[in-house]
Amino acid sequence: MTTSTGSDTQYFLWFSDIHYDPYYATKDAYKAGYNTKAVCNSTSIPSMGSIGCDSPKALVDSALAYASEIAASPSFIVLSGDSIRHGVDMLYASNNHEGSENRVGSAVEMAAHSEYHTDAMKKAGEIINDLMTIIADAFPDVEVIVSIGNNDVVPDYYLELQGETLPPDNPCLFCEDGMPDPGFSFVVDGTEKTCAELKSLVGNEGKETDLCATIQNVEYLCCRTPPTTDTNPPSSNSSKSPEDSGMLGIIYNALHVNDDDESPNYNQVGAQRRRGRSLLSAEDSATFLKGGFYSRDLPDGLTVLSINTVLYSSFFGPEPFADDPGEQFTWMRNTLMNIRERGNSQAMIVGHVPPSMGSFRHTQLWKEKYINVYYEIIQEFDDVVAGQLFGHLHSDEFRVGVGKSAIPSSLSTPLLLTGSLTPIHGNNPSFRKVFYDGGAADDNQFKLLDYESHRHSVSDSNAEDWSKLYTFSETYNSATEYIKTEGLSANVFRSILQSMKDKQGNTSPTLHSFLSLVGSGSDGDAESSHKDNDCDAECRAEWMCTLSGTTTAKQYNTCLLQKSGSSRHMIGIAGAAVFAAAFLFMIVVRIRKRRARDQYESPSSIEGTVEMDDQEML
Numbered sequence: 001m002t003t004s005t006g007s008d009t010q011y012f013l014w015f016s017d018i019h020y021d022p023y024y025a026t027k028d029a030y031k032a033g034y035n036t037k038a039v040c041n042s043t044s045i046p047s048m049g050s051i052g053c054d055s056p057k058a059l060v061d062s063a064l065a066y067a068s069e070i071a072a073s074p075s076f077i078v079l080s081g082d083s084i085r086h087g088v089d090m091l092y093a094s095n096n097h098e099g100s101e102n103r104v105g106s107a108v109e110m111a112a113h114s115e116y117h118t119d120a121m122k123k124a125g126e127i128i129n130d131l132m133t134i135i136a137d138a139f140p141d142v143e144v145i146v147s148i149g150n151n152d153v154v155p156d157y158y159l160e161l162q163g164e165t166l167p168p169d170n171p172c173l174f175c176e177d178g179m180p181d182p183g184f185s186f187v188v189d190g191t192e193k194t195c196a197e198l199k200s201l202v203g204n205e206g207k208e209t210d211l212c213a214t215i216q217n218v219e220y221l222c223c224r225t226p227p228t229t230d231t232n233p234p235s236s237n238s239s240k241s242p243e244d245s246g247m248l249g250i251i252y253n254a255l256h257v258n259d260d261d262e263s264p265n266y267n268q269v270g271a272q273r274r275r276g277r278s279l280l281s282a283e284d285s286a287t288f289l290k291g292g293f294y295s296r297d298l299p300d301g302l303t304v305l306s307i308n309t310v311l312y313s314s315f316f317g318p319e320p321f322a323d324d325p326g327e328q329f330t331w332m333r334n335t336l337m338n339i340r341e342r343g344n345s346q347a348m349i350v351g352h353v354p355p356s357m358g359s360f361r362h363t364q365l366w367k368e369k370y371i372n373v374y375y376e377i378i379q380e381f382d383d384v385v386a387g388q389l390f391g392h393l394h395s396d397e398f399r400v401g402v403g404k405s406a407i408p409s410s411l412s413t414p415l416l417l418t419g420s421l422t423p424i425h426g427n428n429p430s431f432r433k434v435f436y437d438g439g440a441a442d443d444n445q446f447k448l449l450d451y452e453s454h455r456h457s458v459s460d461s462n463a464e465d466w467s468k469l470y471t472f473s474e475t476y477n478s479a480t481e482y483i484k485t486e487g488l489s490a491n492v493f494r495s496i497l498q499s500m501k502d503k504q505g506n507t508s509p510t511l512h513s514f515l516s517l518v519g520s521g522s523d524g525d526a527e528s529s530h531k532d533n534d535c536d537a538e539c540r541a542e543w544m545c546t547l548s549g550t551t552t553a554k555q556y557n558t559c560l561l562q563k564s565g566s567s568r569h570m571i572g573i574a575g576a577a578v579f580a581a582a583f584l585f586m587i588v589v590r591i592r593k594r595r596a597r598d599q600y601e602s603p604s605s606i607e608g609t610v611e612m613d614d615q616e617m618l
Helices: 059-068 106-113 117-138 196-204 209-225 246-253 284-293 325-342 368-380 477-486 490-499 509-517 536-548 553-597
Strands: 011-015 075-078 141-148 185-188 193-194 294-298 300-304 348-349 384-388 396-400 415-419 430-435 447-455 467-471
Touching: 059 117, 059 447, 106 117, 117 141, 117 246, 141 294, 141 300, 209 415, 246 284, 284 294, 284 325, 300 325, 325 348, 325 368, 384 447, 396 536, 477 490, 490 509, 509 536, 536 553
Parallel strands: 011 075, 075 141, 300 348, 348 384, 384 415
Antiparallel strands: 011 430, 185 193, 294 300, 396 415, 430 447, 447 467
C-alpha cells in the first residue's frame, strides 16, 4: 500500500451480497433464471460455488477463514446488504410463476399476500441468523454492522412498514370506497380476474363464503385504500414489538438474540429459531422496527449509519403513504447533526442499493424524489460524512459527481461500490480490506485511506485459492498525489475518471484496468456476466455516464446524447483535418513536381497539426 500510513492506521472488512444459500447442491438451490447453463441442484457441482448459483456454506467459510488470515484483528465488519439467497419465497411457491423473483405481472404482490408468506419470512430470518452465527464464530469479538438488502426481505423489494402501508380493516367488504383501477387483473386459482370481476363475485356470493379467503389476499392489490387510522409513522418515542413489525421484526429477532430466551413464541410469525450473539441491541429496536435502520458508535469518534435503501428503490412496494418512509431521512439529519455538534467525530453511511444509475441494465435504482432528499442531506453534512459504502450491483465500481451531474460535485466523498461474494452473475467472489486513519493524525479526522480487494477464482473448481486481486493506490497510480494527501476522496475518483477518457479514440489504460476488475478479475460468462470484455465506443460512453454521477434515467440518456454529439463533432473535425491534409499534400506534390522540372532543390516537408477538442460533457 503506497498511501502514507501512521501508527493510527487501522482497517475493517467489507462484505456485500453474500447471498448465502444453505440449499446449494440440493433440489431447492436457487439458480439464476436467465442462465441456462448453470447447475445448482446437483451434488457433483463444485463445493466452493458455481456461476449462476448463490453462495454455498463452503464458500462463506472459506472467505471468512482467509479473511481471518489477512485481517486477523479488524476494527469492525461491514455487510452492505443481501446477506441471504435470492428467492426465499420460491422455496414455498407451488410453481415458478408464484415466486417473486420472476417479477411477472402481480407476482410480487401475490407472493406478499399468499398463504406461504409467513413461512417464507420466517425462513429468511433463519437463514440470516445462521449466516450471522457463521460470521460470529469466525470473528467472535468483532462488531458487525448489517444493512438490509432487497433480497433480505420477502418477497424481493417488498416491505410493509407497520402504520404506513396497512390494508383495509374489512377485506371481504371489498373496496367500499371504490377502486383506483377496476381493470387491474391477476391470476386467482388459475384464472385471470379483474378487480371489477372479483368485486362482483363478492357481491353475489357474500362474505361468508370461501371466496373471502381469496379476497383477503388480493383486495389490497385492487383497493390501495389508506387505513382509516392515523397513517403517520409512530413517533420516535413510541415503542413497537417485533411481533407487530412484520418482516422487520423477524430480521430484528434474527440479529438480536437474548441469551436467556433463544426460542421465543410469536403471535404472528410462530416460533423462530435463533442462536449466536446479538448484532442489534434493544436500543436499536426504536429505529430498526420502524424502518430497518440504526447507527453504531465506534471508537475514534466514528459513527456508522446503516440505512435501509430498499425503501427508496425504484422497485419498492407497496408504495408508502408517508413522504419520509419510516422517518429515516429525519433520523439521518438528526443523527448527523448530533455528530457534528459532538465535535471531532465523523460518520460513514452504509447501505445496499446505491442512489445512482445501475451499470448492468442501466436502470434508475432509486425513485427520484428520494435521490434528491438523500443528496441534500449528504451535501448539508459534507463536513461530517467521511464515506458512503454500497453494494447491490455485484461489481467493483464507484460513483462521483462531476460538473452538473446529479451527485453534487462539491461532495468530499464518492460512492464506493464493492463486489459480491456470490458468483451468481459471473463475477469472482470477493471482499475488501479497507484501511483508514482513526483520527489521531494532525487533522483529527477519520479518513478512508486505501483498500485491498481479495478474490476467489470460481473457475478453479474446488480449489480454495483466495488471493489479493489488487490494491487501489497501486492500480490507480494516476491519482497517487491525491491519494497520498486525501485518501479515498471524491477528488481522487474525479482524477481517475478524467484519466478514463478515450485516448486517441481508443480505450484508455485506466478504463481498461477498471473493466478488468469490475467482475473481481473474472472473465465472466457471456450469458451471465455483466462485464463487457470488448468495450467499444458506445460501451465506454455508457460507463463514463454511469460513473460520473447521473442518478436518473433522464440524466443518463442526456449524458449519452451529449457524448454522441461530441463524438460526431470530433469525427467532423477529424474528417475536415483529413481533407485539409490531403489538399495540402496535393499542393506539395504539385510544387515538388514544378520545382523538379525547374531543377530546384526539393523543399522540406510540410507538417500541419490539428487541435482535437477531447473535452467531454460529463
